Amino acid sequence: MSKGNAANATDNxxxxxxxxxxxxxxxxxxxxxxxxxxxxxxxxxxxRPVFASWQNVSGGILMSTxxxxxxxxxxxxVIITGGIDLSIGTATALVAIIVGKTVQGLGLNVWAGILVGxxxxxxxxxxxxxxxxxxxLPPFIATLAMMKAAQGLALIISDMKxxxxxxxxxxxDSIATGNIIPKIPNGVLILFIGAIIAAIxxxxxxxxxxxxxxxxxxxxxxxxxxxxxxxxxxxxxxxxVYVGMAAVVLTSRLGSARPDLGLGYELEAIAAVIIGGTxxxxxxxxxxxxxxxxxxxxxxxxxxxxxxxxxxxxxxITGIVIVIAVWGDNVRRRRSGEVS
Amino acid sequence: MAGRNPGHNALLFVRDLSSSTLxxxxxxxTTQLLSLTGVSKEFPGVKALDNVHFDLNxxxxxxxxxxxxxxxxxxxxxxxxxxxxxxxNINYQGKQVNVSSPFEAQKLxxxxxxxxxxxxxxxTVAQNIFIGREDRRKGRVFLNNAKLNNAARxxxxxxxxxLDPKAIxxxxxIAKQQMVEIAKAxxxxxxxxxxxxPTSSLTPAETESLxxxxxxxxxxxxxxxxxxxxxxxLNKITDRITVLRDGEYVKTLNTAETSISEVISLMVGRxxxxxxxxxxxxxxxxxxxxxEGISDQHLLRDVSFDLRKGEILGFAGLMGAGRTELARALxxxxxKTAGKVTLRGKxxxxxxxxxxxxxxxxxxxxDRKKYGLLLIxxxxxxxxxxxxxxxxxxxxxxxxxxxxxxxxxxxxxLSIRTPSENQYVKNLSxxxxxxVVIAKWLTRDCDILIFDEPTRGIDVGAKDEIYKLLTKLxxxxxxxxxxxxELPEILRMSDRIAVMCEGKLTGIIDNxxxxxxxxxxxxxxxxx
Numbered sequence: 001m002s003k004g005n006a007a008n009a010t011d012n013x014x015x016x017x018x019x020x021x022x023x024x025x026x027x028x029x030x031x032x033x034x035x036x037x038x039x040x041x042x043x044x045x046x047x048r049p050v051f052a053s054w055q056n057v058s059g060g061i062l063m064s065t066x067x068x069x070x071x072x073x074x075x076x077x078v079i080i081t082g083g084i085d086l087s088i089g090t091a092t093a094l095v096a097i098i099v100g101k102t103v104q105g106l107g108l109n110v111w112a113g114i115l116v117g118x119x120x121x122x123x124x125x126x127x128x129x130x131x132x133x134x135x136x137l138p139p140f141i142a143t144l145a146m147m148k149a150a151q152g153l154a155l156i157i158s159d160m161k162x163x164x165x166x167x168x169x170x171x172x173d174s175i176a177t178g179n180i181i182p183k184i185p186n187g188v189l190i191l192f193i194g195a196i197i198a199a200i201x202x203x204x205x206x207x208x209x210x211x212x213x214x215x216x217x218x219x220x221x222x223x224x225x226x227x228x229x230x231x232x233x234x235x236x237x238x239x240x241v242y243v244g245m246a247a248v249v250l251t252s253r254l255g256s257a258r259p260d261l262g263l264g265y266e267l268e269a270i271a272a273v274i275i276g277g278t279x280x281x282x283x284x285x286x287x288x289x290x291x292x293x294x295x296x297x298x299x300x301x302x303x304x305x306x307x308x309x310x311x312x313x314x315x316x317i318t319g320i321v322i323v324i325a326v327w328g329d330n331v332r333r334r335r336s337g338e339v340s
Numbered sequence: 341m342a343g344r345n346p347g348h349n350a351l352l353f354v355r356d357l358s359s360s361t362l363x364x365x366x367x368x369x370t371t372q373l374l375s376l377t378g379v380s381k382e383f384p385g386v387k388a389l390d391n392v393h394f395d396l397n398x399x400x401x402x403x404x405x406x407x408x409x410x411x412x413x414x415x416x417x418x419x420x421x422x423x424x425x426x427x428x429n430i431n432y433q434g435k436q437v438n439v440s441s442p443f444e445a446q447k448l449x450x451x452x453x454x455x456x457x458x459x460x461x462x463x464t465v466a467q468n469i470f471i472g473r474e475d476r477r478k479g480r481v482f483l484n485n486a487k488l489n490n491a492a493r494x495x496x497x498x499x500x501x502x503l504d505p506k507a508i509x510x511x512x513x514i515a516k517q518q519m520v521e522i523a524k525a526x527x528x529x530x531x532x533x534x535x536x537x538p539t540s541s542l543t544p545a546e547t548e549s550l551x552x553x554x555x556x557x558x559x560x561x562x563x564x565x566x567x568x569x570x571x572x573x574l575n576k577i578t579d580r581i582t583v584l585r586d587g588e589y590v591k592t593l594n595t596a597e598t599s600i601s602e603v604i605s606l607m608v609g610r611x612x613x614x615x616x617x618x619x620x621x622x623x624x625x626x627x628x629x630x631x632e633g634i635s636d637q638h639l640l641r642d643v644s645f646d647l648r649k650g651e652i653l654g655f656a657g658l659m660g661a662g663r664t665e666l667a668r669a670l671x672x673x674x675x676k677t678a679g680k681v682t683l684r685g686k687x688x689x690x691x692x693x694x695x696x697x698x699x700x701x702x703x704x705x706x707d708r709k710k711y712g713l714l715l716i717x718x719x720x721x722x723x724x725x726x727x728x729x730x731x732x733x734x735x736x737x738x739x740x741x742x743x744x745x746x747x748x749x750x751x752x753x754l755s756i757r758t759p760s761e762n763q764y765v766k767n768l769s770x771x772x773x774x775x776v777v778i779a780k781w782l783t784r785d786c787d788i789l790i791f792d793e794p795t796r797g798i799d800v801g802a803k804d805e806i807y808k809l810l811t812k813l814x815x816x817x818x819x820x821x822x823x824x825x826e827l828p829e830i831l832r833m834s835d836r837i838a839v840m841c842e843g844k845l846t847g848i849i850d851n852x853x854x855x856x857x858x859x860x861x862x863x864x865x866x867x868x
Contacts, residue, residue: 205736206728213725216714223673223711224726224780225697283716 029277029329033292036325040296044303051306058185061295061302066176066187066253067092067246069294071269072276073198074125074242076290077235079273080202082215082282083139085236086266087128087146088243093262094150095121095247100163100257110171117244124150125240129233147266154259163257176252187249191291194245199287201238211235215282271318272297275325296321371398372434373563374419374450374532379428381414388414392428392589394582396532396563401554403566403574403595406584407607407860408659408825412567415584416534419565420452421445433531451525452534457517461510466492468509469524495523499556515546522553526562533557534565539573540660551577569658571600571864585609604864608827608856616832617851621815624649627684628819629701629788634679636669639843642678647788647819652810654834655823657863662843663823664706667790671696671703697726699788702781704774706793706823712777715766719758720747722765722776726784750779754809771802778809789813790821795829807833827856841865 024031045052071088078085098120103113124146131142166172176187202208210231213221222228246265251257276293278285297318304314375395381388389411396402404412417423419430421439430437432448439445445452459468466489467474475484475491492505501519503512509520518538525533535554539547554564554577566578574581574595581598583590583606590606629647634640639662647653655663668674670681672690681688683699690696696703705711714722724731724743731743747761754775758768765776774794781789794810795803810833814820824830830837831854838848839862847862 204738206732206738207736209721209728209738212717212721213714216716217710219711220713221725223671223693223703223705225694225784226726226728227692227694283714 028332030286030289030292032328032332033275033277033289033296033325037292037296037299040299040303044299044306047303048306051303054183056302056306058183058188061298062188062191063176063185063253064302065294065298066191067250068265068268068272068297069191069291070194070242070246070249071265072272072290072294073195073287074239074245075266075269076198076273076276076278076285076287077202077211078139078239079270079278079280080211080215080282080285081232081235082218082280083132083232083236084143084270084280085125085128085239086140086143087124087150088239088246088269089262089265089267090147090151090154091121091124091240091243091262092247092250092265093257093259094154094157095124095244096251096257096262097154097158097163097259099247100165100251101157103169104163104165108169110169110175113169113172114175114248117248118241119244121244121247122237122241125243126233126237128240129236132236133229133232147263151263154262158257158259160259162259164255165257166251166255172252173255174252176249187253190245190249194242195287195291198238198242202287207231207234207238212283215284217283268297269294271322275322277325277329293325296325372396373398373400373432375431376415376419377429377431379415379418379430380426381411381418381423382426387587389418389425389587392584392587393592394589396565398531398561398563399558400580401558401564401566401578403568403578403581404584405568405571405574405581405603405607406590407827409586410584410607411587412584413536414587416452416536416565416567419445419532420450420534446528446530449528449530450532450534451528451530453518453521453525453536453538455537455540457514457521459509459517459520462508464489464506464508465496465503465512465520465523466505468520469495469505469527471524492523495527499523499526499553501553513546514541515543515549518542518550519553522557526557530562532563532565534567536567537569537660538566539568539570547573569660569864571603574600574603583607600864601861604860605857608860616828618652618811618833618835621650621835624651630682631670632680632682634666634669634681635677636665636674637677639665640669640676641843643840643843643845645838645845645848647821648835649819650814650817651835652814652820652822652833654830654837655821655840656827656830656837656859657825657840659825660842661840661863663840664792665843666840667703667792667821667823671701671790673703697784697786700784700786701788701790702726702784702786703790704777704781704792704794706796708773708777712780713765713773716764718762718764719751719756719768719776720744720761723747723750723761723779723783725780727780746783747779750783754779754782755805769802770798771805774798774802774806775809778813787817788819788821790823792823793825794822795824795826827859830859831856839863 050056071092075085075088095117099113099117102108102116108116128143128146131137131146132139174186176185178186180186181189202211210221210226213226214228214232218228250261272294273290274280274293275296276286276289276291278289300317300321301314304317373396377393379392380390392411392415394404394415404415406412414423418425419439421442421444424440430439437448439448439450460471469492470488475487476482477484489505496503496505499522501523503516503519509517512520538550542550557564568574578595580592580594581603582592583603585607590609593603626649627646628649632644634643643666645653657663665674669676670690672692672695681690688699690699709715714725720743724747732738744761751758751761756772756775756779758772765773768776791810795806798806810820810822822833831851834851836848836850837854837859839846839859841863846865849858
């Protein structure tokens, strides 16, 4: 079948057909991702019914998704522009340390502490954006450098010791573990609210639209009169704000800021984004896909642990899942004529 | 050739006796090396070559000339194995051959030096010359660099090229890089060397030394196919000239017996009255845009022109004349080193495309897929791309309803054929894609539109529609700059015609005073 036929077929189905079938057609990527999440979930539930207990779902799966999930949501913006941010993992540690030191030094309350986290994270992201636009460094290089710098700075500022500040601040531990809504940990609430805000920014605002435009064709966007550099700095800043959110949640969960945690988080977050169907080539992607991707990874890790599979094998299986997810998506897109 | 001993040079080329036979200089001149008869090539919708003839003798430089799109490149690509011919014969050294791939061409002894040099900038001269044919030490794993460099040195001496085999190619001037390409072509011990626009980036002195090398090749009995837009060079270096027009063979001339003006009129060919001319639009003397003395780092030199309200100002010129560069400098996509832009009497600073758009200047690139469209996004997104702030409130939230209504209106007005405004732009035809780009600039309320090759890649039926659209836009008061390499298109659409040559504006002609001959004369800097 030629490409032209395939394109025509999609057109016809967009015009006619039932509402549900056209929805499934349009959202096939996410429908499939969600479907696999459900299948994996059911599989583990059959193997070990305890897997589906609310205690395991909320405390085990959802809670363990919060930090990686927030990082993945923020970095979805960056990846849709066609960029990459390797610094988000160690930046999480650096922001956590800076928040801890500031809160300790200035005796800030919980809200001020959170605000510091978001601002420092945002500024860190904007430095990434500046390196990429002003110095014209490739995103991979710029954020690799920032990853190493953040790792070092976190150790230097903390004097290589964890910053134990959370018990000094009233309510800091309940940022992640409290329950504003009964039975749902606040950390999980933050993840979902963060996801909704991100989805609104991405789909309903100017900066979201430019995120897609830059990722689809940066040169054409520039020639259309869009100040691409300015927007890129802001977009990397958004990624940074989510790093700040992740750092705050992490310190709340751990009860301290640790300079050695964070390295490797960036790759888990990127994996979640990719499993969620966002293209590394830019121009395509969704926040809901990213959340599903993060959940798939968390469900796998948790389920395999309940099956008492060794941790080493969990890594191997995560690798296999990434391959299957991206390969499957490629096959589907080629068949539907979306890509040639 | 003066003062040179052909026999001496021929001997230098005999190192590889197994693949080339020694022929004395006198015999060479009369031996036919290559002959193409009845070659045709069709691309979907276009007959690129139709029954074309060409032949080449030993020790001869034979030029192929023609306007843009005359079929020169296609012919050369067939000869060098990049394209397959649909019909016709190629006879090489008395044998019928089938050049099925570039590799095959090389094996036969046909080398091509492309306009864009194909060298590896980080490798040395010697490594580049012998790429893919490196000498290896025993065991066939390790390279024998000493042998490689020696072989390259011998070759360079033979060609009298002052190059160090160990020099890194990226550090050489374009002229020297070209010498490397020539050495590489000769190193295959080929008999036919095709040069595509070899002088386009050379200074006059460098051009002279290139001619010297070509004469050396001639003297050694090689055949050189020479493609150039610079007609004044033909007298200096070629023996014969073959003219192509619209994919058809026109005539082969002996250089000594012809004149450049004869060549030009053969290239243009069509009778003046065959060209369609625009309907007379009311003449408006209001100057919208005034450009003074634009120069850039590479090509543009002191370009000045005025653009009037409601006119189409055509920009003609040959490939590489600097028309696209001028457009990009004007909209701030490329840096200007000098120049002043005045918009409706007020000087404006345009340092980036964003400034240009604010000033109401929209640029429609010749490569709309690369520089105009977001192919993986839909019609709506592409149409509002440069007006997004206008479709959002002060908090940055998009107002999708007015945007949707406007896009549907634009689809109707420009009759963009798409199932809906939600169709991905990559699924549209070339003509409809072009209309989407036009819709983008009309949505942004741009009064000055720069069309770079507005009908490139658009099929014949849709071309007419684009022409009507351009005319309509002009009559509605938009001012249009139209860059085009197709002279009939220029004559059909433009009120006035600006002609460029080698980065300079060589003239602005009123449509009623213009014909193809005249434009070509300005475009080649050759005037009676």
